[in-house]
Amino acid sequence: MLNWGIIINVLGLLSAINGIFMLFCVPVAYSYDEAGVDSFLYSALICFVLGGFLLLLTKDHKKELKKREGYLIVTLGWLMLAFTGTLPFVISGVIPNFTDAFFETISGYTTTGATILTDIEVLPHSILFWRSITHWIGGMGIIVLTIAILPLLGIGGMQLFAAESPGPSADKMHPRIKETAKRLWAIYVFLTLIETILLIGGGMTVFDAVNHAMSTISTGGFSTKNASVAFYDSEYIHWIITLFMFIAGINFTMTYFALKGNFNKLLKNEEFKFYSLAAIGSGLFVSIIVWLVNGQPLEQSFREGFFMVVAIGTSTGFVTADYTLWSPLVVVIFFWLMFMGASAGSTSGGVKVVRHLIILKNSLLELKKLIHPSAIIPVKLNKKAVPEEIVFNVLSFILIYLLIFIFGAVVMASMGLDFKTAIGASIACIGNIGPGIGNVGPMDNYSEIPMLGKWFLSFLMLLGRLELFTVLILLTPFFWRKN
């Protein structure tokens, strides 16, 4: 029998925490003298009432968390966030349509950054700030936050942590999960602060700097400007954001070691090496093509080339240039980058570099095994053998990922989208990227997608953020069987 008590209890808690985050927007609304004050207060109140009610209802729940409850908590917890997160949009009347509000919210939490809003510059500051906050919560993950600040998820916490954190295996940087979660959030806050300060130094307003920093470090992609980062005519700002998008795509455990002065560990990490190499390689390739073929000035080609490569590769989705207008060769590279994702244990979406590494190495070794059929040749990562069950897990992950991508494209096409738009929307949502190709490219948005399509894409975003298995297992019959 499932222990629904603890599940509902945690859901109530998450609702309350979401309410606290909404209160952060109240001072913003107040200082800009906007009408939004009330809507955020009401939204927070609803969250508190709902949360309090659920907590009271399950006051005497059994403190026992097994695998099934764990998966349910993570998936339902994210849905709870997404539903309560729509309240400010709906109550303030900025997005009156519930489907649109839900799409916008889950796109925020999953750090996708796909929007249905056509003109964001007319929106109240508080609503813009709320969009950035949804990114910021979702980037590091609400479960990780809950583990960090609250004692309740002590037992079974590691499983929840692993279910939420991206990558084939979650590593601890401290023996205690709570301390690990605290350190992750500390690095997260630290990076956000540094970027904010650097952006203010580059001439951004404080409000824009905070929003863009939150959006960068969470690899989200919501901006406060219609033209995204392209709005800023500052080379400095472009390069700073490029740099921080890149940092946000590094495994936070590695960043932790680097911040502690142990650069050796970072530089010896194979995933980091491959990630850097891919970023620099694709950046150079794209820049040179843009420079030679499209005839852009040299500096601009490199700045825009690297910015867009990192923005798409790390699944952030900021925009300084419309890559769909560049040469077709470049568009194909961007399409490939959408499948890459950055490092495991970062805030980025996508397949993740480490999975590509494992599958590449494994494929090469399969060839070697043809000659030595009895040989045991493990896939090695950082000079250590990767356990076979992880290799199989990665193989099935990538297969399921591709199947869902194709399925997504088929569903979108069946709703009347053209070929490019269908595959673009599918990969941009499952990869938590935001801008795709076709009519959902970097200069367009998702407002034209039919209602059903928006719900479907929302589902894809959640699938992508929780890395398929956590959500998909709930759809299997053996999950619900009693034994």
Add this chain to the structure above:
Amino acid sequence: MKIIIAGAGEVGVHLARLLADQSQDIILVDRDKARLKYAEAHTDVIVVRGDATSVSIMEEVGVKNCDLLIAATDSEATNITIAILGKKLGANKTIARIANTELIHNYEKLDLKSLGIDSLISPEKLASEEIAFLVKQSAFTDAFQFEKGKLNLIGIHLGDTAPIIDKTIREAADLNPHLNFMAVALHRKGETIIPKGDTKILRGDDCYFIAQQEGINRVLNLTGNQSIPFKNVMVLGGSKIGIKTCQSLCKDYNIKLIEQDREKAFELADQLENVLVIHGDARDVELLEEENIEQMGVFIAVTGNSETNIMSCLVAKAHGVRKTIALVENMEYIHLSKTVGIDVFLNKKLIAASSIFQYVRKGNVISSTMLRGINAEIYDYEVKARSRITKKPLRDLKFPKKAVVGGAVRNGETLITMGDFQAQPGDKLIVFCLPESVRKVEAFFK
């Protein structure tokens, strides 16, 4: 010298026998009655039944005034405990036999000396070093280096086309105008002969030479061997010895390691760089063929099962592998290797015993070495002033017939010692002798 040996296993008993032959006073302690009975019947030692980690037993056997305590039981932890306790109870020096070689590498860091462990011996490490050396010197069945390789003792099997077959030692010496090597022993049909000038070298003999570095190739030529370069080595069995052997060889050779247990094989593949780990049964000839056994330069069988090791080496021989090395548990088999046609039989316990033996025999003997294939010993003496050896040239000294001075080191220079050689104080001499002559030889160096 009073020596206490804890543990009457094969290492302990063999060591007791070696040391007792040198007229040392040996006390052997073990809990197992049967083993003690065996040791008492075969060696000249006192046996005491009891637990060597017990303080009262150790006091009873007089650990207080013993010169050396050797902890040689099968258990590493027990040996370390025995050594520490023994030292505290007054033993002069302690040696512990261990399996985990990390302790040897970190001896200084862990400051084991202050704990009371003077020396550590790991049979597995010694065996793997021996294997690595034999692989690198693939033409030899036996090899030992003096003065960092300036002078070498090499054992070598005569090829059918060897030019020195049917020649006497004196005639063979004529083929050696540079005087950079000499024959010091022959092994023929299970018997060791110290050759004299008129001894004839026959087909099928194993010859032992002392050679300077430059003379080694000449030795290879005269014995019909060539050092054929090879890159491929196959190791059977991922035992500790197997792992260590792979680690010391993997830089210079392409190694295939065959391991029977799948999980173990995976761990090995994780642990070992540049080694191809194959999962399979060592007795599966088809598997060996599939993995190109015929292209191997050396085949090393170090599984835990002696029979598997011997049989698979025979399979390797049949497929034309030039050199085969088998690990065998039973010491009695050691001398049979030539008979069954395997180049080298290794016994890690014998190696460990020899190594401890060397440690014990320090004094005017710089080192002594046991040879695997034959029943002879090599001593490395430092010549003292006024000892008998310095009085006359070698041919005029009545040096024992069953011993021979093979080489000398004088002021860092190496010499091959012929009859006209006269030792000077400060020289180091390498003496090759049969066990029964050891004491007679020692008299010359007093």
